[in-house]
Amino acid sequence: MSFDLGPALLFCPADRPERFGKAMERADGVIVDLEDAVLPEAKVEARRHLLAADLDPARTIVRVNAPDSADFRADLEALAQTSFRTVMVAKTESTAGLAAFDDSYSLIALCETARGIHAADDIAAHPLIVGMMWGAEDLVASLGGTSSRTAAGGYRDIARYARSRVLLEAGAHGKAAIDAVHIDIDDVGGLQSEAEDAAASGFRATACIHPSQVAPIRAAYRPDPETVAWARAVLAAAAEERGVFRFQGRMVDEPVLRHARSVVARAG
Numbered sequence: 001m002s003f004d005l006g007p008a009l010l011f012c013p014a015d016r017p018e019r020f021g022k023a024m025e026r027a028d029g030v031i032v033d034l035e036d037a038v039l040p041e042a043k044v045e046a047r048r049h050l051l052a053a054d055l056d057p058a059r060t061i062v063r064v065n066a067p068d069s070a071d072f073r074a075d076l077e078a079l080a081q082t083s084f085r086t087v088m089v090a091k092t093e094s095t096a097g098l099a100a101f102d103d104s105y106s107l108i109a110l111c112e113t114a115r116g117i118h119a120a121d122d123i124a125a126h127p128l129i130v131g132m133m134w135g136a137e138d139l140v141a142s143l144g145g146t147s148s149r150t151a152a153g154g155y156r157d158i159a160r161y162a163r164s165r166v167l168l169e170a171g172a173h174g175k176a177a178i179d180a181v182h183i184d185i186d187d188v189g190g191l192q193s194e195a196e197d198a199a200a201s202g203f204r205a206t207a208c209i210h211p212s213q214v215a216p217i218r219a220a221y222r223p224d225p226e227t228v229a230w231a232r233a234v235l236a237a238a239a240e241e242r243g244v245f246r247f248q249g250r251m252v253d254e255p256v257l258r259h260a261r262s263v264v265a266r267a268g
Helices: 017-026 040-052 072-079 114-118 120-125 136-142 157-172 188-201 211-221 225-238 254-267
Strands: 008-013 029-033 060-064 086-089 106-111 129-134 176-179 205-208 245-247 250-252
Touching: 008 017, 008 211, 017 029, 017 211, 040 072, 060 072, 106 114, 106 120, 114 120, 114 136, 114 157, 120 129, 120 157, 129 157, 136 157, 157 176, 176 188, 188 205, 188 211, 205 211, 225 245, 225 250, 225 254, 250 254
Parallel strands: 008 029, 008 205, 029 060, 060 086, 086 106, 106 129, 129 176, 176 205
Antiparallel strands: 245 250
């Protein structure tokens, strides 16, 4: 199993079926949300809409409620009646919470609490996990904090640590890492900057909450033409060289070539 979606994954509330089609048209993947985007009194209706959803299963992720919640079992019963098999598990805090899934499912662990970040290594190693995502606001709330960001708009140290840990543990186990949503919809510059950093750091995708955020995320993950030209040229040069060599004034070894291969892959 592998994760092949990205770079822009758009959340869509499961109780808003009129948005499903538009979300699928605009984003690279749709996260149909049964959890935080749906009020408690609308959960049953949301699951009915999931059953009726006409969405491409290959490009659909379903976020279910946390394993220790009252809605988790009902979410799984609904899922079993659909063809959707890529599931984001909200507030994943241990591998025990993943035992309810059989091997027909591909799971994305959403580590968004102190316990989840603490257990990220064990979670990433689980055989059904294909991706890891982190969340800032629930994390800070689980610590008794009030905000994941400073007045200047950047993440606080604890949020940056959680982001880095999820990325590292995902990479260590060969799983995809998905960056958290940028909740300030009007802050296009901030979103672009964070998505560019995510792409450069090794995240496979960035989640978003509004269709207007899709284009900036895609642009951030798409290498510029000059970088793509350099990557292709250095790879071509490597075919004629042995070991470490000099290219355009820079020492090139295998890590640099791996960077170049990643650039070419992201260029499509």
